[in-house]
Amino acid sequence: MEQRTNIIELKHITKIFEDGFAAVEDFNLEIGRGEFVTFLGPSGCGKTTTLRMIAGFDIPTSGEILLNGSPITHLPPNKRPINTVFQRYALFPHMNIYDNIAFGLKQKKTPKDIIQKKVKRVLALVDLEGFEKRSISTLSGGQQQRVAIARALVNEPEILLLDEPLGALDLKMRQEMQLELKAMHKKLGITFIYVTHDQEEALTMSDKIVVMSKGKMQQIGSPEDIYNEPKNAFVADFIGQSNIFNGIMTGKLRARFCGGEFACVDDVEEGTHITAVVRPEDVIITQPEQGIIEGVVSSVIFKGMHYEITVESGRYEMVIQSVKSARVGERVGMQVEPDNIHIMIAEDHTNFFVADINKDYRLEYNDTILDTSLTRLIPGSRRGENGELLDVSGEVVDITRTKVQVAIQPQNITMTDDQQQGLVHGTISNLIYKGDHYSYVIHTDIGQDFVVDDEYLWNMNDSVGLIMPVEKMTFTVKR
Numbered sequence: 108m109e110q111r112t113n114i115i116e117l118k119h120i121t122k123i124f125e126d127g128f129a130a131v132e133d134f135n136l137e138i139g140r141g142e143f144v145t146f147l148g149p150s151g152c153g154k155t156t157t158l159r160m161i162a163g164f165d166i167p168t169s170g171e172i173l174l175n176g177s178p179i180t181h182l183p184p185n186k187r188p189i190n191t192v193f194q195r196y197a198l199f200p201h202m203n204i205y206d207n208i209a210f211g212l213k214q215k216k217t218p219k220d221i222i223q224k225k226v227k228r229v230l231a232l233v234d235l236e237g238f239e240k241r242s243i244s245t246l247s248g249g250q251q252q253r254v255a256i257a258r259a260l261v262n263e264p265e266i267l268l269l270d271e272p273l274g275a276l277d278l279k280m281r282q283e284m285q286l287e288l289k290a291m292h293k294k295l296g297i298t299f300i301y302v303t304h305d306q307e308e309a310l311t312m313s314d315k316i317v318v319m320s321k322g323k324m325q326q327i328g329s330p331e332d333i334y335n336e337p338k339n340a341f342v343a344d345f346i347g348q349s350n351i352f353n354g355i356m357t358g359k360l361r362a363r364f365c366g367g368e369f370a371c372v373d374d375v376e377e378g379t380h381i382t383a384v385v386r387p388e389d390v391i392i393t394q395p396e397q398g399i400i401e402g403v404v405s406s407v408i409f410k411g412m413h414y415e416i417t418v419e420s421g422r423y424e425m426v427i428q429s430v431k432s433a434r435v436g437e438r439v440g441m442q443v444e445p446d447n448i449h450i451m452i453a454e455d456h457t458n459f460f461v462a463d464i465n466k467d468y469r470l471e472y473n474d475t476i477l478d479t480s481l482t483r484l485i486p487g488s489r490r491g492e493n494g495e496l497l498d499v500s501g502e503v504v505d506i507t508r509t510k511v512q513v514a515i516q517p518q519n520i521t522m523t524d525d526q527q528q529g530l531v532h533g534t535i536s537n538l539i540y541k542g543d544h545y546s547y548v549i550h551t552d553i554g555q556d557f558v559v560d561d562e563y564l565w566n567m568n569d570s571v572g573l574i575m576p577v578e579k580m581t582f583t584v585k586r
Contacts, residue, residue, distance in 0.1 A: 112139050112140055113137045113138065113139055113140070113173075113176075114138055114139065114140040114141075114174065114175060114265060114266060114298050115136075115137075115138040115161060115172070115173070115174060115266065115298070115300075116136070116137050116138075116172070116173040116176075117134055117135060117136040117137075117157070117160075117161075117170065117171075117172055118135060118170055118171045118172075118173070119133050119134070119135060119169065119170040119171070120133070120134040120135070120157070120160060120167045120169075120170035120171075120172065121133055121134070121167060121168050121169045121170055122153075122156050122157075122160060122165060122167050122168050122322075123168045129322055130153045130156040130322055131153040131156050131157055131160070131167075131322045131323075132153075132322045132323055133170075133323070134153075134157060134170070134322070134323070134324060135324075136317060136324070136327070138298060138300065138315075139298075140298060141296050141297065141298055142298055142299075142314045142315055143289070143292050143298075143299045143301065143312060143313050143314045143315070144298075144299070144300050144301070144313065144314065144315045144316075144317065145300075145301040145302070145303060145308070145309040145312065145313040145315070145316050145317065146158065146300070146301070146302045146303075146317050146319060147303060147304070147306065147309040147316050147317065147318050147319065147345075147346075148304065148318060148319035148320055148325075148345070149304055149320070149345070150304060151321075152319040152320050152321060152322065153319055153321070153322040153323075154302045154304075154317075154319050155270055155271075155302055157319075158191075158268050158270055158300065158302050160172065161189065161266075161268060161300065162184055162187070162189055162191050162268055163179070163182060163183055163184035163186075163187050163189070164184060164191075166180070166181060167180060174187065174188075174265075175265075188264050188265040188266065189264055189265065189266045189267075189268060190259035190260070190262050190264040190266075190267055190268070191259065191267075191268040191269075191270060192252075192255050192256055192259050192267065192268070192269045192270070192272045193255070193270050193272070194270055194271040194272060194274045197255070198243050198251060198254060198255060198258075199243070200243050200244055202243065203239065203240050203241060203242055203243070204230075204235065204238050204239055204240070204241050204243070204246075204254055205226060205239040205240065207243060207254055207258055208226050208229060208230070208254065208257045208258045208261050209222050209226050209261070210258065211258065211261065211262050212225065212226075212261060212262070225261050225263075226239075226257075226261060228261075229257040229260045229261045230257060232257065232260065232291065232294070232295075233253040233254070233256055233257045233260075233291070234253065234287075235250065235253055235254065235257065238250075247280075248276050248277075248280065249276060249280045249283070249284060252272055252273070252276065252284060255272070256269075256272070256288075256291070260295070264297065265297060265298065266297065266298045266299075266300060267297060267298070267299050267300070268300050268301075268302075269288075269299065269300070269301045269302065270302045271302055271303055271304070272301075273285065273303075273305075273308065281308075285308055285311045285312055286311075288301075288312060289311070289312045292312075301313070306345065306346050306347060309330070309346075310330045310333075310334065310346075310347075313329075313330055314329070315327065315328065315329060316328065316329070316330055316333050318333060318341075318342050318345065318346065320341050320345075325338065325339060325341055325342050326338040326339070326342045333346050334346055334347055335449075336449065337349075337384060337449065337451075338451070339382075339451060340382050340384070340451065343382075343384040343449070343451075347386065348386070348387050348426060348428075349384050349385070349386060349387075350365075350384070350385040350386075350387065350390070350424075350425055350426055351382060351383070351384055352364035352365045352382070352383045352385075352423065353380070353381075353382060353383075353453065353456070353457075353458070353459070353556065353558065354380075354381050354382070354383045354556070355378065355379065355380055355381060355537050355548050355556075356375045356376060356377050356378060356379045356381055356450075357377065357537070358377055359374070359377070360372065360373075360374060360445070362375075362381060362383055362448070362450055363536075363556070364381075364383040364556075365383075365400055365420060365423045365425065366400050366420055366421050366423055366554045366555070366556075367399045367400035368399070369383075369399055369443060369445070369448055370445040371383075371445050371448040371450050372445050372446050372448075373448075373449070373450035375450055375452065378537065379452060379453075380452075380453040380456050380546070380548075380558060381450050381451060381452055381453055382450075382451045382452075382453050383448055383449070383450055383451075384448075384449040384450075384451065385425075385443050385447065385448055385449070386447065387415070387426045387427050387428040388413075388428040389443055389444065389447035390425060390427040390428075390429075390441055390442075390443055391441065391442040391443065391444075392416070392427060392429060392431070392433065392439050392440070392441060393439065393440035393441065393442055394439075394440055395438050395439060395440045396440065397440045397442070398439065398440020398441045398442055399440070399441065399442055399443070400420050400425075400440070400441050401420065401438060401439065401440045401441065402418040402419050402420030402421070402423075402425065402438070402439065402441065403418065403419055403420075403436060403437070403438050403439075404416060404417070404418055404433045404434060404435050404436060404437045404438075404439060405417050405418065405419045405424075405435065406435060407432055407433055407434070407435055409432075410428075412430075413428045413429060413430055414428070414429055414430070414431070414432045414433070415427070415428055416428075416429055416432075416433050418439060418441065420441070420554065421553055421554020421555060422460060422461070422473075422551075422553045422554055422555040423554065423555065424461070425441060427441070456516075456517045456546070456558040456560075457514050457515070457516055457517075458514065458515050458516070458517065458520070458557050458558055459512055459513065459514050460472065460512075460513050460555060461510050461511065461512055461513070462477060462510075462511045462512075462513050462582075463506075463510070463511075464481065464496070464504070464506040464509055464511065465506070466506070467494070468481060468490075468494060468495060468496045468504075468506070469481070470484075470511055470582075472513065472530065473530060473531050473553055475530055477513070477577050477580070478577055479577055479580075479582065481496055482496070484511060484582050484584050485498065485504065485509075485584055486499070487499030488504065491503070509584065509585070510584075510585045511582050511583070511584055511585070512582070512583040512584075512585060513580050513581070513582055514580065514581045514582075514583070515575050515579055515580050515581075516579070517546065517557075517558045517559050517560040518560045519575070519576065519579035520557065520559045520560075520573050520574065520575050521561075521573070521574040522547070522549070522559055522561055522565065522571040522572070522573060522574075523571060523572045523573075523574060524569070524570070524571060524572075525572060526570065526572055527572070528572045528574060529571075529572025529573045529574050529575075530573055530574065530575045531551045531552065531553060531555070531557070531572070531573050532551060532552050532570065532571070532572045532573070533549040533550050533551030533552055533557070533570070533571065533573070534549065534550050534568055534569070534570055534571075535547050535548070535549055535550075535565055535566070535567055535568060535569045535571065536548050536549070536550040536556070536567075536568075537567075538565070538567065544560050544561060544562045545560070545561055545562070545563070545564060545565070546558060546559075546560055547559045547560075547561060547565065549571060549573060551573070557573060559573065
């Protein structure tokens with residue numbers, strides 16, 4: 108009989124809470140025996156809810172959970188061979204290390220000699236031998252975390268669940284514990300299911316990463332696959348640092364984005380709207396005339412192993428990681444090797460641009476005021492006596508560090524041949540007929556491309572103005 112390799116299977120799991128909020132929707136996942144699997148995503152993405160359903164603390168609204176092929180969907184937590192380590196370790200402060208670890212075994216009325224043997228084994232595993240009588244209150248955060256892990260492991264679970272267990276540790280201790288947990292997993296050989304919002308943690312420790320957003324799985328794969336071959340713009344943006352641009356395929360293995368035309372290796376049909384992803388470490392700085400695009404260095408930050416250099420090219424911004432520094436104000440060229448450009452067919456054609464907050468604390472783009480309330484965009488903010496913008500703590504908002512990303516859909520932009528009208532002006536560089544409308548790419552005077560849907564036929568190279576109603580825009584503040 109063939110041995111089953113999947114220890115946990117989640118089939119069409121959905122969790123809807125009483126207020127109607129869908130935390131997890133139609134979630135499907137298979138986890139192999141002995142794997143280190145990490146659920147990764149921002150707060151509210153459903154990763155902890157999924158973990159709690161595996162543990163039995165939450166019951167799915169619909170769907171099924173299998174353990175070794177048998178349903179456990181409605182099985183209580185104490186009947187599952189699964190233990191959980193929480194971010195708040197929930198140790199008993201009045202007990203010493205030994206009694207904390209032995210607590211679960213004592214509750215099961217395990218013989219004293221067996222308890223001693225098992226506690227001794229896990230103390231060695233977490234490098235706390237000789238600390239048995241120490242009070243919990245005398246331990247560092249890292250030591251308390253080891254005790255919490257030992258308390259879970261002493262029950263010899265088939266699966267260990269870890270819900271952001273390193274969140275309370277400082278950076279150096281967190282990095283040390285990442286390596287210790289990975290080594291512990293290798294030594295034990297049991298299944299680890301780990302929850303975190305920290306990309307570095309996920310990439311460092313995992314065999315498999317499940318990237319989640321809004322209750323749904325966005326991508327599943329090895330750390331290398333997730334980093335090098337993101338399936339969509341969300342994954343590319345969330346895993347590591349990425350430059351993400353809207354663009355269009357202009358020919359065989361050629362794509363236009365960020366104001367330039369690049370060779371690439373993804374064979375996508377000409378005229379297709381795409382999202383281009385370029386990792387900062389893959390951008391090559393050149394002399395201005397040698398670059399495919401060029402721009403001006405706007406900031407340089409020393410990061411220890413490299414410099415993080417931001418270059419403004421028209422209205423675009425390229426972030427670069429380089430071992431060589433650059434000077435603010437210096438004009439540079441930029442190249443990217445074809446195999447370092449990741450092309451994805453655009454999920455939608457939303458237009459994004461970045462607006463500035465001017466010295467009068469008003470939102471401005473292309474020398475035009477966008478008539479919207481900044482206090483509405485920045486929760487808790489208010490105007491001061493002199494008109495300045497104050498944040499929730501009463502401090503003046505630093506407009507040099509605050510940017511507002513604006514989004515507008517192609518169907519909400521109107522083209523006009525009146526050059527005196529419109530937020531921006533440009534030239535039609537591509538058009539595609541989509542059955543009931545035309546999809547245009549407008550290359551603007553300020554170097555940014557916009558996608559516009561229009562039922563009427565315009566000609567290539569027509570000069571147009573783009574009218575964008577503020578009420579059709581959505582705003583995201585980045586500070």
